[in-house]
Amino acid sequence: MISSIAELISDRIGTMPAGERRAAQTLIANYPLTGLKTVAEFSTAAGVSSPTILRFVARLGFQNYPEFQSALQDELAAQLQSPASRALDPSSPSGAVSPMLEATLDNMRETFRHLSDKQLADIAARLAERRGKTFLIGGRFTDPLARYMAAHLALIQPEVYHLAGQESIWRDRLIDMGKRDVLVIFDIRRYQESLIRFAEKAHQRGVQIILFTDQWLSPIARFARHVIAGRTAVPSAWDSSAALFVVAETLIGAVTRQLEAAGAKRIRDLESLR
Amino acid sequence: MISSIAELISDRIGTMPAGERRAAQTLIANYPLTGLKTVAEFSTAAGVSSPTILRFVARLGFQNYPEFQSALQDELAAQLQSPASRALDPSSPSGAVSPMLEATLDNMRETFRHLSDKQLADIAARLAERRGKTFLIGGRFTDPLARYMAAHLALIQPEVYHLAGQESIWRDRLIDMGKRDVLVIFDIRRYQESLIRFAEKAHQRGVQIILFTDQWLSPIARFARHVIAGRTAVPSAWDSSAALFVVAETLIGAVTRQLEAAGAKRIRDLESLR
DNA sequence: GGAGCGCTGTATCTTATGTTACGTATTTTG
DNA sequence: CAAAATACGTAACATAAGATACAGCGCTCC
Structure with a gap:
């Protein structure tokens, strides 16, 4: 039909x-x-x-x-003439993709339901205040999220670093990190040993950790100042990072807005460059 | 007014x-x-x-x-493009929680509304059939999506490569590409010249291109075999890649399912390894 | 590697659409 | 009530739109 x-x-x-x-x-x-x-x-x-x-x-x-x-x-x-049909089309040919999409949308709503405006604002504020450096890192499948966030943050403020490559490389960067710095970690099941070790050492050095994880919470939550728990379950062989991705985008937007509101010179410079 | x-x-x-x-x-x-x-x-x-x-x-x-x-x-x-039909949505009394989230959810619904099951199945089939190699690459902000997809695809099938680093590096990889191969490109505004050039050359070599872009369509659409147009508009200084991200996840799931259905040895091996 | 087929673009033509001129009807005003 | 002014429609016009014929090119299949 x-x-x-x-x-x-x-x-x-x-x-x-x-x-x-x-x-x-x-x-x-x-x-x-x-x-x-x-x-x-x-x-x-x-x-x-x-x-x-x-x-x-x-x-x-x-x-x-x-x-x-x-x-x-x-x-x-x-x-x-029937604008209602746009909202939720019941006649939508719900084939194989819809369950996946529906689950993802549910995940996002659930994720944000457990995430208050204030919490997000606090985290954004912490990322926006330029006291120290910002480091980002992720696990096997979530490192692209760290990269995505780093790509944006690095544009609107200085001293944003994505930790890439082999473990030995970024482990050594610990010496650059102190209590004025922020470390954003993405870690969902199965949680990676190397990341946990890294987080612990960073924590010992007084680094403030912002953790993106799933609803079962990575062990890193122990050391984290802020924890964002996203829903990951979808009808697929893989977990979904989409909810965390959206949180990341929301944060990027919030940080940008805060910097704009603060009249950051860098933002204006950026706009004039375009 | x-x-x-x-x-x-x-x-x-x-x-x-x-x-x-x-x-x-x-x-x-x-x-x-x-x-x-x-x-x-x-x-x-x-x-x-x-x-x-x-x-x-x-x-x-x-x-x-x-x-x-x-x-x-x-x-x-x-x-x-901006469904204001949300005006009377009883399900979200939350109000200010996140216009960002609402916009993102809308984007996803809209994106999938324009994307048929059949289309997705076709693309998944093309990615699942192991005739040649699979290359993935993205633009400044979308390259993480390419990485994310590559990380998953590389696990379930051989010869999946993410093209990273400097332009000169991946440009030279063109010699490895032929008409049996697939190139997945992520490119949203502002479209990158280097990617367009690359896509054109790959197309000339007979490589089949699968393009993830925004609704305004990157010029690469000219050369693409399949085009996925995602909605990117959100109330933020940045465009949102979330819809494309979800499409990517959906595709990953579909490819996995098809390989499972085909009884691919690699999938079984993978499961036994876990 | 060659022959055939099918797809695509250039150039031309035809149709029909938007536009304008003008005369008639209708309303308004002195 | 008369005269002017304004509004409206008919018909002719110009323009731009859609349609077609044809040739070149690339592709597939022997």
Whole structure:
């Protein structure tokens, strides 16, 4: 059962030649607006020629371009008149992906339910105040999160370091760390011995630890000043770090906002550079 | 302050002559769809003549009819991209907890709404079939996503490589790539020149490209076999990669499942190792 | 490696859309 | 009540849009 043009497209996109597939992808990317424009605009947006667009709509079963546009408009009209259908579409073709998405969305809501505004603000404040250095590190699968956060933080403030590479390398960086510094650690099951050892030594040196972990709490929680516990369970062979990712993004945003509010010179410099 | 065309109309409808007022009422009645149709259709819908419609849009301050339509489309685009349908959502009394979170959740729903099961299954199948090598790379802020995906994929199948470090390093790896190989690229605004060049050269060598990008589509979409367009807009100084992250996790799960279903020896070996 | 097929873009043509000019009807005002 | 002014529609026009023919190119399959 195919009800919308979007479904029709994703149904047949596999059988399309390269050019028409580009058209399809461009249309899907911001559906359905590109289809309401003229053929010429559509074609340049997709980076193909006009005839390819026309062949594309012909392949979808439309006699001509205006007929295609009318269909899109009708669809849009129905959508606009029942805005409730946008919130939670019960008729959504819940195939194999939906359980995964639903679980992830639930995880995020749960994660934030246990995370107060104040807690987030405190952590952001700690990251925003420039007393010492900021170090970030993660485990086998979570290190990319540490990198992601480091990439952003390093842009808005100095002395942000992501600890990468072999254990021996970052272990030696302990000598740079003191009680004015912050260490952000990502560690979910199965918790990594090397990270635990590292956290303990850092803690002994007075470093303030901010820990991103799962709901079962890494042993590092013992040493952590702040603990963010994210939900990770999804119907998959792997755990999901998505909730932690969103928390990280939220924190990045909060830190940025605080620095902006404080009128940090670096932020202004940054904007003028762009 | 007048922000929408609908406001503009209701502001000036009092000063309009009868015919134009009928046009205005017809447009407001099912806004903004009537305005997206042709002048002729608009005029018959309103029961007036074409010139009346044109005088109507002229009175609103537009130079010509296409300009008027463009304005309507822009408005519609903004409306579709930030679902304000959240206005009456009873499930979140939390209020200020996090507009950031709400926006992120919306982004994910929107992203998956434009992403069919079939599409995801196709991409997963392509990643699961072991014909050639798999390379992953990302941009400044998205490279961590490439790493995250690589960390998982590398575990369940051989010959998965994340391209890291300086441009010159991974550019030279092009010699290893052929038409049996897959290249996964993450690229969101502002799109990186180096990545575009790289994608083009890889494409010329026959490498199949799977692109993760934002809804405005990186230029790399030209060369991509599969395009995943994620929503990235959040109330923050930064764009959000969370939706793309979730898609990546979903894909990782799907690939794993497909390999399991195929009874891949490596998966069994992996489980026995744990 | 060669022949065939299919896809794509350039250029041309045709259609129909938006635009304008003008005459008639209608309302307003002195 | 008359005259002017304004509004509206018909019809002709110009322009830009969609459609088509054709040739070149790349790709696949022998």
